[in-house]
Amino acid sequence: xxxxxxxxxxxxxxxxxxxxxxxxxxxxxxxxxxxxxxxxxxxxxxxxxxxxxxxxxxxxxxxxxxxxxxxxxxxxxxxxxxxxxxxxxxxxxxxxxxxxxxxxxxxxxxxxxxxxxxxxxxxxxxxxxxxxxxxxxxxxxxxxxxxxxxxxxxxxxxxxxxxxxxxxxxxxxxxxxxxxxxxxxxxxxxxxxxxxxxxxxxxxxxxxxxxxxxxxxxxxxxxxxxxxxxxxxxxxxxxxxxxxxxxxxxxxxxxxx
Amino acid sequence: xxxxxxxxxxxxxxxxxxxxxxxxxxxxxxxxxxxxxxxxxxxxxxxxxxxxxxxxxxxxxxxxxxxxxxxxxxxxxxxxxxxxxxxxxxxxxxxxxxxxxxxxxxxxxxxxxxxxxxxxxxxxxxxxxxxxxxxxxxxxxxxxxxxxxxxxxxxxxxxxxxxxxxxxxxxxxxxxxxxxxxxxxxxxxxxxxxxxxxxxxxxxxxxxxxxxxxxxxxxxxxxxxxxxxxxxxxxxxxxxxxxxxxxxxxxxxxxxxxxxxxxxxxxxxxxxxxxxxxxxxxxxxxxxxxxxxxxxxxxxxxxxxxxxxxxxxxxxxxxxxxxxxxxxxxxxxxxxxxxxxxxxxxxxxxxxxxxxxxxxxxxxxxxxxxxxxxxxxxxxxxxxxxxxxx
Numbered sequence: 001x002x003x004x005x006x007x008x009x010x011x012x013x014x015x016x017x018x019x020x021x022x023x024x025x026x027x028x029x030x031x032x033x034x035x036x037x038x039x040x041x042x043x044x045x046x047x048x049x050x051x052x053x054x055x056x057x058x059x060x061x062x063x064x065x066x067x068x069x070x071x072x073x074x075x076x077x078x079x080x081x082x083x084x085x086x087x088x089x090x091x092x093x094x095x096x097x098x099x100x101x102x103x104x105x106x107x108x109x110x111x112x113x114x115x116x117x118x119x120x121x122x123x124x125x126x127x128x129x130x131x132x133x134x135x136x137x138x139x140x141x142x143x144x145x146x147x148x149x150x151x152x153x154x155x156x157x158x159x160x161x162x163x164x165x166x167x168x169x170x171x172x173x174x175x176x177x178x179x180x181x182x183x184x185x186x187x188x189x190x191x192x193x194x195x196x197x198x199x200x201x202x203x204x205x206x207x208x209x210x211x212x213x214x215x216x217x218x219x220x221x222x223x224x225x226x227x228x229x230x231x232x233x234x235x236x237x238x239x240x241x242x243x244x245x246x247x248x249x250x251x252x253x254x255x256x257x
Numbered sequence: 258x259x260x261x262x263x264x265x266x267x268x269x270x271x272x273x274x275x276x277x278x279x280x281x282x283x284x285x286x287x288x289x290x291x292x293x294x295x296x297x298x299x300x301x302x303x304x305x306x307x308x309x310x311x312x313x314x315x316x317x318x319x320x321x322x323x324x325x326x327x328x329x330x331x332x333x334x335x336x337x338x339x340x341x342x343x344x345x346x347x348x349x350x351x352x353x354x355x356x357x358x359x360x361x362x363x364x365x366x367x368x369x370x371x372x373x374x375x376x377x378x379x380x381x382x383x384x385x386x387x388x389x390x391x392x393x394x395x396x397x398x399x400x401x402x403x404x405x406x407x408x409x410x411x412x413x414x415x416x417x418x419x420x421x422x423x424x425x426x427x428x429x430x431x432x433x434x435x436x437x438x439x440x441x442x443x444x445x446x447x448x449x450x451x452x453x454x455x456x457x458x459x460x461x462x463x464x465x466x467x468x469x470x471x472x473x474x475x476x477x478x479x480x481x482x483x484x485x486x487x488x489x490x491x492x493x494x495x496x497x498x499x500x501x502x503x504x505x506x507x508x509x510x511x512x513x514x515x516x517x518x519x520x521x522x523x524x525x526x527x528x529x530x531x532x533x534x535x536x537x538x539x540x541x542x543x544x545x546x547x548x549x550x551x552x553x554x555x556x557x558x559x560x561x562x563x564x565x566x567x568x569x570x571x572x573x574x575x576x577x578x579x580x581x582x583x584x585x586x587x588x589x590x591x592x593x594x595x596x597x598x599x600x601x602x603x604x605x606x607x608x609x610x611x612x613x614x615x616x617x618x619x620x621x622x623x624x625x626x627x628x629x630x631x632x633x634x635x636x637x638x639x640x641x642x643x644x645x646x647x
Binding site for chain 2: 070
């Protein structure tokens with residue numbers, strides 16, 4: 001089975017993030033494989049171990065994304081493709097990414113495509129479903145369990161805390177939710193081997209795309225950090241007075257009542 | 258002169274750092290409380306391939322050179338030292354003997370399973386009457402047909418409880434003193450092999466040091482490691498090989514302590530300002546940094562020299578000595594900077610303080626390292642003057 005993972009390099013939201021000039025400061029930020037995409041890589045490797053085939057990890061990004069692709073190779077993926085838009089594109093949005101991936105997959109024989117549920121940077125959750133639409137294959141989002149038997153696929157998906165069971169068929173696109181698996185750490189021999197695995201680099205030209213074809217349909221107007229949390233207010237005095245004050249505060253200051 | 262690491266080493270180091278910080282460090286308190294490495298961490302360590310650091314690739318390991326090994330040890334030093342010791346003793350003294358001195362058949366038999374961590378390695382030299390004076394050992398090996406019968410005991414054997422494969426030194430010819438000692442590869446399943454009590458230690462919890470008893474233990478003659486009568490020399494070689502690695506582990510622990518200190522000095526306020534603002538604290542931090550930088554330079558120079566096949570007897574002893582003494586000084590300063598909380602068990606500083614203490618004692622005490630350094634100095638003078646010095 002041809003197993004593909006579409007993945008993204010993102011900054012690590014567990015590290016401190018600085019915004020400068022409406023851009024997230026890259027200097028000093030740590031970059032990682034989007035954690036939801038890591039579930040996808042892990043599940044892809046599990047599927048290969050069970051059903052055979054080959055795992056290809058694909059990213060649309062810049063030169064630096066090679067590191068995250070190598071990381072996926074170190075985890076156990078077989079091949080990597082970097083679609084490098086560094087020289088061609090200033091900006092892109094989900095449309096851009098989907099358009100590029102659609103062109104990439106056009107000639108490919110797809111068994112299954114795994115993606116993250118969302119990327120932790122912009123969290124649109126759009127690329128997977130939109131790509132499936134363009135490729136005209138079924139898709140299931142936020143999966144927490146997958147079982148492939150021939151062409152039939154049994155899936156459990158997370159629906160706001162509930163579980164929904166879905167039966168579908170290959171070829172298929174799924175987006176992976178926390179709980180699907182526990183991604184492995186790249187082993188040290190895996191890290192050594194990853195350097196020798198094939199990593200193909202493509203540009204828009206190679207996919208017969210022009211800049212205009214992939215021009216973003218949306219514009220990011222502003223990026224800002226959430227306001228800093230202020231210290232909480234401790235009410236004092238008699239309990240009855242405190243309750244009255246609390247209700248007043250909720251009504252007048254917090255405006256939630 | 259080039260002080261950078263290869264890309265390979267950087268990548269491996271990063272992989273180990275992530276695993277250590279996300280998994281082992283999170284389990285540190287559990288290791289401390291339960292005095293054992295959780296099964297989960299042990300299994301992940303196997304999956305990571307960490308047990309195969311120093312075993313050549315053809316036997317399933319990574320076959321890292323000394324610089325590479327030290328870079329990994331440095332990362333391992335940044336977490337619970339009991340864990341560091343499990344991996345360190347296995348990949349160091351526990352397996353280096355077989356790697357360096359083993360026959361092809363011995364390597365084929367033992368190294369692949371040691372590389373995966375299925376078999377854990379340990380080194381058994383020390384006895385109640387043979388510490389720094391290792392040649393004074395009493396454990397006796399007598400040849401009988403195609404076997405050796407070993408009787409005696411060892412103590413303070415790191416990884417002894419979880420160990421499968423032991424490099425054991427025993428006397429084959431009592432007449433010859435140090436030249437009458439032979440090393441053997443002993444499996445825990447050999448008849449007559451018995452693990453005694455787990456010794457209660459001041460620190461290094463999770464790493465188990467035990468007594469070993471050999472009661473008419475039968476060891477096939479093909480399990481002689483190296484040549485008969487070379488056991489003492491072998492033991493010294495194996496210990497010498499581990500010295501740069503010990504320095505690297507101590508380096509990592511010092512760096513972790515500095516990290517803890519840096520977090521604390523900006524957070525903790527006294528006299529209306531963070532304690533970092535006190536010059537006395539700044540100077541302590543500067544001194545810690547100076548020692549760390551010196552230790553790093555020394556460690557990697559010795560490692561590099563080892564990889565260049567240069568003679569490092571003196572330099573490795575300097576690194577082991579300096580590394581362990583710096584670790585003790587840094588741990589002491591870290592407790593002082595942290596004040597009361599540095600003494601409390603809820604915080605990791607006191608753990609490093611206790612764990613540091615063994616490093617000037619194990620794998621050759623500071624006193625023995627100084628003896629080695631002095632004897633090397635004497636050797637150099639003798640070589641250069643060729644006269645006068647006896």
